[in-house]
Amino acid sequence: MQKVIEAAGLKLAYPRHEPVIKSASFEVETGEFVFITGASGSGKSTLLKSMYGSMPIYGGELQVGGIDMGSISGSKLYKLRRHIGIIFQDYKLIREWNVEKNVMLPLIISGFPKDVCRAQAQKLLTHVKLSHKSDKYPMELSGGEQQRVAMARALAHNPFLILADEPTGNLDDYSSQVVWDLLERANEELDTTILVVTHHIPEMLSANYRHLMIENGVLYEIH
Amino acid sequence: MRSIKDHMALTISLFAILFCIESLLVLDRIVKSYENDLKENYSLILVADRSVKVSDISHIDTLIGSVEPIDAESILKEIEGRMSEESLSKIRQIMPLFFSLKLRRYADRERIEKLKSELLSVAGVKEVHIFEKVHDRLYSMLLFIKSTLTLFGLLAGVVSILLLMKQMTIWQFEHKERMQIMSLFGAPVWLRSGVLFRLAVVDAFLAFAAVVSTMLYLSSNSEAIEFLQSIGADPDLLFRYDDIAVLAAVSFGVSLTCAAWVVARFKEEQ
Numbered sequence: 001m002q003k004v005i006e007a008a009g010l011k012l013a014y015p016r017h018e019p020v021i022k023s024a025s026f027e028v029e030t031g032e033f034v035f036i037t038g039a040s041g042s043g044k045s046t047l048l049k050s051m052y053g054s055m056p057i058y059g060g061e062l063q064v065g066g067i068d069m070g071s072i073s074g075s076k077l078y079k080l081r082r083h084i085g086i087i088f089q090d091y092k093l094i095r096e097w098n099v100e101k102n103v104m105l106p107l108i109i110s111g112f113p114k115d116v117c118r119a120q121a122q123k124l125l126t127h128v129k130l131s132h133k134s135d136k137y138p139m140e141l142s143g144g145e146q147q148r149v150a151m152a153r154a155l156a157h158n159p160f161l162i163l164a165d166e167p168t169g170n171l172d173d174y175s176s177q178v179v180w181d182l183l184e185r186a187n188e189e190l191d192t193t194i195l196v197v198t199h200h201i202p203e204m205l206s207a208n209y210r211h212l213m214i215e216n217g218v219l220y221e222i223h
Numbered sequence: 224m225r226s227i228k229d230h231m232a233l234t235i236s237l238f239a240i241l242f243c244i245e246s247l248l249v250l251d252r253i254v255k256s257y258e259n260d261l262k263e264n265y266s267l268i269l270v271a272d273r274s275v276k277v278s279d280i281s282h283i284d285t286l287i288g289s290v291e292p293i294d295a296e297s298i299l300k301e302i303e304g305r306m307s308e309e310s311l312s313k314i315r316q317i318m319p320l321f322f323s324l325k326l327r328r329y330a331d332r333e334r335i336e337k338l339k340s341e342l343l344s345v346a347g348v349k350e351v352h353i354f355e356k357v358h359d360r361l362y363s364m365l366l367f368i369k370s371t372l373t374l375f376g377l378l379a380g381v382v383s384i385l386l387l388m389k390q391m392t393i394w395q396f397e398h399k400e401r402m403q404i405m406s407l408f409g410a411p412v413w414l415r416s417g418v419l420f421r422l423a424v425v426d427a428f429l430a431f432a433a434v435v436s437t438m439l440y441l442s443s444n445s446e447a448i449e450f451l452q453s454i455g456a457d458p459d460l461l462f463r464y465d466d467i468a469v470l471a472a473v474s475f476g477v478s479l480t481c482a483a484w485v486v487a488r489f490k491e492e493q
Binding site: 052078079080081082084086092093094095097105106108 | 401403404405409411491
């Protein structure tokens, strides 16, 4: 199995603050479904941010897709991000773009022709049961619908890794179910590595998963 | 509606800047053309007891353009019938040489007086006479209008730049979120700032087209033409095709610099 994420003695800290993550050593292999849990403010989201290069490495080592995140340059980072799908708790949809264009974003960035982007966006919107709202704008959708659009966007370019930050934190049961179903399907059918940061692991999940937990800035393997 | 409002803020500021520049260009041309006419109408007559060449006096002042001898015989011919041959012959013997001095460009009265006194110190020059047409009042008024317009132009420029800066802050706020999201998905700078540059180019074009249309309209407006003719200026001075390059360069230059400033200030949030 290929290693997708490798962290050794990883330390993360915001400027002029004590390290949030004091020590994190773990490996994630291709096709794994990993949950990272911990109390509020424990550094879960900070750890996730370091994996897509939005958080500088304070100490130790972190490799994502074989690339050292401590010394990654701007253009290499953007290249890496084009192969990662990210889901945010606050959805981060582009307000002035309609649903379809939001889903097309990773494909547009990767330079796919417009018709290919559109076809893929429509396919994914059908999966998240929002094909009838492809012309709507994010502000016209409910929170659950917005997160399903964000989910479709994260899957649009068949990423090798999906990073999800509290993806169902603000969602109703139906939208949560759609999100977990899709993550499971991507993991099972496409062998996509999934890493989810959450308060608690959903009971409805049928996939085999690993559970890591952060406590007092240290990452532990639960199972 | 929002789209029109988005464009208006930058377009109006740019229009103000371009219109000021164009007005200054037009006024500068009118003043220069007027100076040219005045220069032609100015004539300095040198009275000397020896020949004066331009090379003898050009070092005195850069204003000196040319020196042409005046044929004295033509003057004598006019009085030929009223004087005896003997008197005429005496006049011929004692008559000095006359030279017409033309200026390179128009200068004010003070400078001309200074030139006169310097010419009088040249060996052989006995007298210097200044012949001018009365244009000084209109010229002074043009200079006054030019300096007033320059001052207003500067003020309008400063106000427009302040408006542009305010608009840049709004742009920064408006486009930050989209640029942030695109950056998280790996969009290169050119792609995530594409919308901003497109907006800048469209606004620059709108302002440029508005100023050019206004000037083309004015250059064919009968009242504007009559006004220029009344002050003896060529109506063609109102709009020159060379101005298009200046206006386009300023419009696109300012607009794209503003967009580049917003892009340069973009910083991904942690």
